[in-house]
Amino acid sequence: MPNQLTTTIRPITAHTCIIDVQGDITAQAETALMSAYNQASQNGTKAIILNFTGLDYMNSSGIGLLVTMLIRVQRQKQRLLAYGLSDHYRQIFELTRLNEAIGIVDDEAAAVTAVATPT
């Protein structure tokens, strides 16, 4: 049974926001994911961190959604980071070369440190 995607937006500094992802990222998750991005992008957000600790399942349409989100991030001159990916999904990010544009780190502390480090 698919787990509908739910998200929580957590601003952690004036310009950085975490999106906690819970459930499945498939084509059906488009509205939830993009609406989370829009919400997280308000008020001059410079960096978005995706927390995948609660990710249950993702298919290739889900990867497509992340590409679309990444393009929007790049247009807004923001940074996109991710943590909490299982080994399996880390490999998928490498295979699809998403890791070349999304900074993958181990945990929230590492993500916050990475955001504070100029690129």
Add this chain to the structure above:
Amino acid sequence: MNDKPPDNAASWAKLVDTLNVDATPDGAINLNVQGKRVSGPLQGFGQLWQKTYKLRLRNVETTPVDVIRLWKEKLPELMPSNSRFYPSITGVKPGEVILINATMPGVPGTISTGVIILYADDEAFTVMTPEGHPESGFNTFSAYTADGMVVAQIQSLARANDPIYEFGFRFLGGSNQQEEIWHHVLTQLGEKLGVAGQVEMEKVCVDGRLQWSRAKNIWHNAMIRSTLHLPVRLAQKVSGRRTA
């Protein structure tokens, strides 16, 4: 973090650095795939387009699983003559490579390229392009139920791989040719299921920018490399005939 592999772990291709073609199917030209890296929507040069093609399978008793099973089985037959697909003997399975031999107006000979099957489950499969392919991105072939009927869908998320391809797509009819290929595939699939429907298409420019840092992708251009290789293939054909 949940380190247990997800239910669909086996649906994904294994991580590879470069593509490997184990054996060349009969009749296929195997060029520009072996040793190439995959190239997704982020690695290409041109404008990024998401194009969605749909065929509603009206008045037919079927399921998304049956449609995808048929699609995987008959994939080569569904392609038009200007874009031949040669799956490996294993078929449409994650990690397998499909060789593609295509022709384009104004380009002598056959353009040889391929795709890797990135993902395949019972209701969808996705291919990803390698360096040098005309497009850089994904194509997802899927079936689902909507409004009480099964819909067969192709969705591409891709950009031209280099400036030459971008010029071809924009100004030499390449984009239209690509769209005709996927219309053809859905129409053929419909015919196999006894449906003569209208293919619907929606296209969205996801990113209008050109990625100039990727202009050097020209080095891998499969069209140029296939053309340069043409004399070698002709010589091999002639010498093969003499020794036969």
